[in-house]
Amino acid sequence: MSDVVKSLSTRLSTAVDKSGVPSREEAEAAVRTLLRWAGDDPTREGLQDTPKRVVKAFKEFYSGYGEDPSEILDKIFAEVEGYDDIVLVRDIPFYSHCEHHMVPFFGVAHVAYYPTKGVVGLSKLARLVDAYARRLQTQETMTAQIARAMVDALEPRGVAVMIEAEHMCMSMRGIQKAGALTLTTQFTGVFKEDPAEQVRFLTLVRGGRG
Ligand SMILES: Nc1nc2c(ncn2[C@@H]2O[C@H](COP(=O)(O)OP(=O)(O)OP(=O)(O)O)[C@@H](O)[C@H]2O)c(=O)[nH]1
Numbered sequence: 208m209s210d211v212v213k214s215l216s217t218r219l220s221t222a223v224d225k226s227g228v229p230s231r232e233e234a235e236a237a238v239r240t241l242l243r244w245a246g247d248d249p250t251r252e253g254l255q256d257t258p259k260r261v262v263k264a265f266k267e268f269y270s271g272y273g274e275d276p277s278e279i280l281d282k283i284f285a286e287v288e289g290y291d292d293i294v295l296v297r298d299i300p301f302y303s304h305c306e307h308h309m310v311p312f313f314g315v316a317h318v319a320y321y322p323t324k325g326v327v328g329l330s331k332l333a334r335l336v337d338a339y340a341r342r343l344q345t346q347e348t349m350t351a352q353i354a355r356a357m358v359d360a361l362e363p364r365g366v367a368v369m370i371e372a373e374h375m376c377m378s379m380r381g382i383q384k385a386g387a388l389t390l391t392t393q394f395t396g397v398f399k400e401d402p403a404e405q406v407r408f409l410t411l412v413r414g415g416r417g
């Protein structure tokens with residue numbers, strides 16, 4: 208397979224099928240169905256505008272499907288006087304929804320990399336987190352996707368991503384373990400090869416806290 212075909216088939220296999228996207232009216236009707244399923248009356252005054260609001264809120268919750276991570280990371284600042292040490296943005300808050308229950312999970316992401324060809328704007332790393340958080344997710348997938356996008360765009364010596372989150376599907380329903388925290392990490396390059404680099408990352412993530 209040629210490189211072009213290979214890259215196209217990878218892109219197609221990870222792309223979301225947007226065919227058959229329902230109209231706004233269909234989406235609002237689906238909300239009315241769920242309101243009835245919950246046991247309420249969608250025609251009562253307090254709920255009349257709810258389908259409209261829910262559909263609008265969905266646009267925000269799931270705006271990540273319209274984001275292209277490679278575009279977010281496409282501007283690289285090369286003039287950094289040869290800076291090639293760790294860049295870490297920690298405690299990036301995010302809100303996502305689990306793909307199993309469509310219930311929120313939320314917490315913080317810490318992302319780090321060792322630059323080679325320059326650095327990206329710090330806000331772009333937070334935008335990258337949001338681009339993946341604002342989709343239906345598992346925490347593991349989101350962690351891996353953030354790391355993969357950074358590797359592809361920055362060709363860094365290494366990437367470290369750590370996410371700490373509480374899953375409402377474990378707090379407010381099901382097993383009902385409020386406060387349980389899930390930690391996921393993805394290391395590439397020097398972070399994967401050298402345990403001392405993982406320790407450095409974790410020390411910086413934890414550093415300066417009371
Ligand atoms: N690995 C992983 N699991 C998740 C994530 N978000 C939710 N889950 C889990 O997905 C699982 C779905 O399990 P199922 O048995 O199919 O569904 P369920 O009957 O609603 O499961 P319970 O939550 O145990 O009641 C649950 O164990 C959730 O805790 C995530 O980000 N990563």
Ligand SMILES: [Zn+2]
Nearest residue numbers: 305307308376
């Ligand atoms: Zn869930």
